[in-house]
Amino acid sequence: MLIQLQRGHSRMHPLRKNLHNELHARPSLYFDEPAHVFHLAFLGSDQECNTFLLRCFPDNLDLNATQGITQLDGHALKWERHAEFFTLTMVVTSSRGDLTWTTLPEALAQKVEVLLPVLINSMQIVVRGEIDLDLSRYDFKDPCGSCVGGGDAVVWSDFRLSKDGNNHMLFINRHLNAYRQGRMIRRLLEIETYRMMASLSLTTAQTLSPQLDIYEKTLVTLSERNAVVDGDNAKALLADISNLSAQVVSSSAKTRHRFSATQAYAQLVSERLGELRESHVGDCQRLGVFIERRFKPTVRYCSATEQRLEHLAKSVANLGDLLQARVQVEMEEQNSEILKNLNARADAQIKIQHAVEGLSIIAITYYLLSLLKLGYSGLHLLGVPLSQREALVVATPLAIAILTLIVLRIKKVKEH
Numbered sequence: 001m002l003i004q005l006q007r008g009h010s011r012m013h014p015l016r017k018n019l020h021n022e023l024h025a026r027p028s029l030y031f032d033e034p035a036h037v038f039h040l041a042f043l044g045s046d047q048e049c050n051t052f053l054l055r056c057f058p059d060n061l062d063l064n065a066t067q068g069i070t071q072l073d074g075h076a077l078k079w080e081r082h083a084e085f086f087t088l089t090m091v092v093t094s095s096r097g098d099l100t101w102t103t104l105p106e107a108l109a110q111k112v113e114v115l116l117p118v119l120i121n122s123m124q125i126v127v128r129g130e131i132d133l134d135l136s137r138y139d140f141k142d143p144c145g146s147c148v149g150g151g152d153a154v155v156w157s158d159f160r161l162s163k164d165g166n167n168h169m170l171f172i173n174r175h176l177n178a179y180r181q182g183r184m185i186r187r188l189l190e191i192e193t194y195r196m197m198a199s200l201s202l203t204t205a206q207t208l209s210p211q212l213d214i215y216e217k218t219l220v221t222l223s224e225r226n227a228v229v230d231g232d233n234a235k236a237l238l239a240d241i242s243n244l245s246a247q248v249v250s251s252s253a254k255t256r257h258r259f260s261a262t263q264a265y266a267q268l269v270s271e272r273l274g275e276l277r278e279s280h281v282g283d284c285q286r287l288g289v290f291i292e293r294r295f296k297p298t299v300r301y302c303s304a305t306e307q308r309l310e311h312l313a314k315s316v317a318n319l320g321d322l323l324q325a326r327v328q329v330e331m332e333e334q335n336s337e338i339l340k341n342l343n344a345r346a347d348a349q350i351k352i353q354h355a356v357e358g359l360s361i362i363a364i365t366y367y368l369l370s371l372l373k374l375g376y377s378g379l380h381l382l383g384v385p386l387s388q389r390e391a392l393v394v395a396t397p398l399a400i401a402i403l404t405l406i407v408l409r410i411k412k413v414k415e416h
Contacts, residue, residue: 026067028182029078033127033173035093038104039189040112041085041121041196049086053079056111073107084261085120085197088112089189099126100137101168121196123189125169127181130154138170144290145281149184152176154281159290167192184276191272195295198265201258202298205305208255212305215251215312218244219319226323234327241323245316252309259306266299357410364406369399 044052050063057070057079067080078089090108101124103109112119126138135143140158147154152175162168169188173181222244225237273288280286 026080027069028179028186029069029076029089029091030178030182031076031091031093031127032178033129033171033181034095034097034099035091035127036099036102037123037125037127037171037185037189038090038092038108039087039121039123039125039193040089040108040119041087041193042112042115043085043118043120044115045084046081049079049081052086052115072111073105075105077108085193087189087193097129098132098137099128101126101139101162101166103164119165120200121193122166123169123192124166125171125185125188127171127173127185130172130174133172135170138168140168140170143284144287145284146276146278146286146288147281148276148278149176149180150277151279152180153184155188155276155287157287159294187272187275191269191291194265194268194272195291198262198269198295199298201255201262201302204255204258205302208251208305208309211251212308212312215244215248215316219312219315223319226319226326234323234330238320238323238327241316241320245313245320248309248313248316252313255306255309259302262299262302266295269295360410361403361407365399365403 042052053061053063053068057068057072060070062068067078069076069078071077072090075093076091080087080089088108090105092105104124135156138156140156141160143156143158145154145156152173154172154174156170156172157168159167171181171185171188176184222237222241225233225240269291273291276288278286278288
């Protein structure tokens, strides 16, 4: 059986291996404390990510991979690509147990200098033990703290940017091994990176809101015009509605991707917070509570703006349909009136035609009788012995037959 499977391996679905290996596509960095963890996230496409990687790490690089782990200046460095951004995570271990904040390693700082304009997130996490801990040495202002992993670690942060633009976190390991610690650090990094990516649409929503106010005022004006519009102004109103609809659709097309991405990133943040399994540290506010209270309004504002745009688009479309239906009804009424007039004219023409036909038959009868009378007078002058009574007896059936033929001919022509 095993031999048959091996022989049939080449006949399996071509995507089977890649799809199965997605389970292992994004491993964490595993290490023991104490250590500094530096995490950088840059906005950019796959091509921009590949350009950076080829410039910085040309050896043993698989550009088709979603992530890779290498060494930089003797320290573990992991790169990872996503749909809209890519990240670099560097772990610098130390033998000291009382680590504090430090600067980005020079080797990494030089490589990412050209990417600073697209830097969306920069984090530094100090990972250390609980022995000889002095929280005041880390200069937190109103810090938040949580026990994570069922109390096996403690995380502190004030979520304020330092002078060098870093978001600082202090991770105190109590009972985690290297594997659990690596996964927990990864969750913290993802929470902040996904939170920043989700917040990208905030500026878009704030910029779009004044434009939506203008759209809504225009829609109200058009609705009022539609309530009193007559047939002469319907064309101009329909053109204005079409113009507004085009603007709304354009705004929706430009922002749909950003708003959809915000919902996806926000869901990931919520999931990662749940995976931390937080509990309270004394009277401090938990990290998850702080993030949700400050972050959810941003997500809701973006969602409300997206829904507002969608409702506006539907309202404009409904107004256009209403106006078109109204114009269609008016056109049908006009067509009905035209048909009535045409029918009345046709009836009048038929009556006139019948009258003309009657007059024509009378005239033909008169001329026919005149011709028969002339014929009788001519025969009388020629000496034909034909009395008036006999002539009348002969002429009457002849006249009736001729008139009948004429009437039948007229009827046949009309039917044709």
